[in-house]
Amino acid sequence: MDVLRIATAGSVDDGKSTLIGRLLYDTKSITKDKLEAVEASSKRKGLNFTDLSLLTDGLIAEREQGITIDVAHIYFSTDTRKYIIADTPGHVEYTRNMITGASNAEASIVLIDARKGVSEQTRRHLFISSLLKIDTVFVCVNKMDLVDFSEVTFTAIKDEVAALATKIGFSGKLHFIPIAAKDGDNVVQLSPRMPWYTDKALLEHLESLPVHQNDEALPTRFQVQYVIRPHSNEYHDFRGYAGKLVSGFMKEGQKVTALPSLREATIQAIYTGNKKVSAAHAGESLAIELSEDIDVSRGNMLVPTGAAYQQLSTFTAKLTWMDEQPLTIGKTFLLQHGVNRVKAKLTSFSHVIDMNTVEEKGNVKEFRLNDIGEVSIKTAKPIFADIYKTNPRNGAFILIDEFSNHTVAVGFIESI
C-alpha cells in the first residue's frame, strides 16, 4: 500500500478543521470516544456545535487561544492508500511551522472562504506550495452554502487564483473544488446542490493521485548515512554503506563513482533490511556492498559512473528564515544537505518577497523571522547537490546555528 502525504493550511475560520474532521468522519477514521471527548470539550466551552478543531489542536496553548500553532499529523486510510495530513497553521507568524509540515507533502489543500475570496493567506500558501514544488494543489472554495452555491462566485475566485499562480510561476497542477465542508458537499461525494460542478469530489481526486511518480526518473543520488561493519567471523570483511536512495534507481552490477573522492566501484549487493535485492527504488533505505575496497564515509555520495552531477561551493538559494534573531550578511552556520554537514557563510542578499503582492523587494539589510527571499551562500567544502527545481530530493538544505544548535533556515538551491 502506498502513502500520500498532504499538507493543509489555513485557520479555523476557513473551515479547515471542519474539512479534516469531515474526511476522518466519512472514512470512518475517528473513533466514538475521541468524538465524545471533543463534544464534551465543546460543551464545556459553551459552544453550541462540535468544534472539530479540538481534535487536532493538541496543545494547551492552542486550545487556550483557539488557534493552531504547530503542525499536527493526522492519519486515515481507505482501501486504496494511507493518508498523512500535516495540518499546519495559517497565521503569518507560524510560517516556519507551515513549511515544516508542507516539506514532505506531495499535495496541498488551500482553503478559501467563498464569502471572502483570495486573502493574504491564500497568496502565502500558494507561494509556499510553489517554493516547495508541491506537485498538486487543491484549491477548495469552502462555505459554498453561504453564497447560495453560486457558480459565478466560484468562477471569480478560480480565475483570480489561476492568475496568481501564473504570476508566482507555480508549475504544478491546480484543481479547484467548490465545497461545503460542514455538510460534506464535494468532499467525499459529488454534491447534488452544485450540479454545475462536474469534476471529481476531493477524496476521489486524492484517491487517484499518483505518488512518487517522478522520483525514479530523477538523477540517481545515494548519500551514505552510516557504515555497517559487523566485525563478526561470518561477516569479517563486510562493509555495508547504509543510506537512502533519494532519487533514481540502482541495481546490482552497476558501476558507481564516490563523491568527492571520484573513486569508482561496482555494486556487489544491495540489501533492504536483511534481504538481498537485485534493484533498489527511490525512497528506499538500503545497505550497499561494493566489490572494490574504496574509502567512503558518512555524507559522501554515490552516483552512477559517467552520470552528470554538480559540485557546489558558491550558489544562490531561496531561503526561509526561521529564527527570532534576524539574519545578517557574513554570519556563519553549519549547512546540512541531506545528512552531510559543512561550514557555510551567508555572503549576500538579493531580495525578500512581499507576501501581500508576492513581488520581490530589493535593498535588503536583514532577514526577519518567516521572511522568504533569495541569498548567496559559500561553503567551506563542496556539496553535491542539485538545483531544487530539477531535483527537489537533492536540492534542499537546512542551516544550523553553531551556538544554539537550532535549525534556523531552510534553503532551496536556485543557481550556481
Next chain:
Amino acid sequence: MSEQNKASIFPRELEHEAIYIMREVAAQFEKPVLLFSGGKDSITLVHLARKAFYPAKVPFPMLHIDTGHNFPETIEFRDRLAKESGIQLIVRYVQDSINEGKVKEETGKYASRNMLQTVTLLDAIEELKFDACMGGARRDEEKARAKERIFSVRDDFGQWDAKKQRPELFDMLNGKINVGENVRVFPISNWTELDVWNYIKEENLAIPSIYYSHQRQIIERDGLYWPSSDFLNTSEDEVPFEATVRFRTVGDMTCTAAVLSEAVSIDKIIEEIKEATISERGARIDDKRSEAAMEKRKQVGYF
C-alpha cells in the same frame, strides 16, 4: 516503489523511513538507547533496529524502566527477546527510586506508578549518559503526541517545550545538542495502530501472550475492565470475576484496561481494531486524568 510494496498491506515506505531515522541516531549520537516497554510498539522498534544494522549487531542497548507492576508475561517476553536478539538489556527499577526516597508511592484506589517512572527514567539517562532515547510513541495515539517532532530535544531537566520545537524539514534531522540535553527520537511517529499490527503480521513477529484473547480475573470500575492483581487497590464491592479478554496496549497492571475479546490470532485482532469504536488509548487509565494529561507528563520528561 518495489513489488514488495505493492503486495504489502503495510505501507513499506514507513519501514524505510524508520530505518533511516535509526541510522541517523546511530550516526549522530554517541550513546543512544532504545526505550523498551515490552509492548508491541517497542517490539516493532527492536525488529526495525535489527534490520537497520544487518548483518551487524544493533549498536545500542535497550533500557527498560521496570515499575514492578508489569504483567509477568511482559517481563518473561522481554528477557527472551534480549537473549534471542543479543541486544544488551539494561533495567532500572521504580522500586529503587521509592527506596531512595526520590518518589512517593501514590495512595487510593487509582494509585499507579505511571508518574513515578519518569523520575527513574531521567535518573537512568543521567547515570548512563544517554544522549538519544528512541521510543515507540506514535502520533496517532494522542493529540499532544501528534505535535511532536521525530527528533525532540529535551533540556537538562528532561522537559519538552512544545512552543520551541525545532523545525524539521524534509528528512533532514538535526540532532545537535548542548551538554546535558538529550533527544527523544520516535522512529515510528507516522505509524498507526493498524500499521503496527499489519507489520507484525507481515514480518511474523512474536508478541506477549496478553495481546491475544485469554481467560483472566478482572474487576469492573468506571465502565472499564481492570485486571485483578495484588497491585490494584480495590474496595469490597469490586469483586473479581473471570472473563475472556485481551489487552490492546501494554502498560502497568494498574493503568491498562482489558477489552472483552475473542481474538486469538493476529488476523482476528486486525479485524477487531478495524471495527473498534474506541481508540487505543481509550483503555489507558493514565490518559484519563485530564484533557492535557499527556502533554503535562511530556513536559516533565515522560516517554
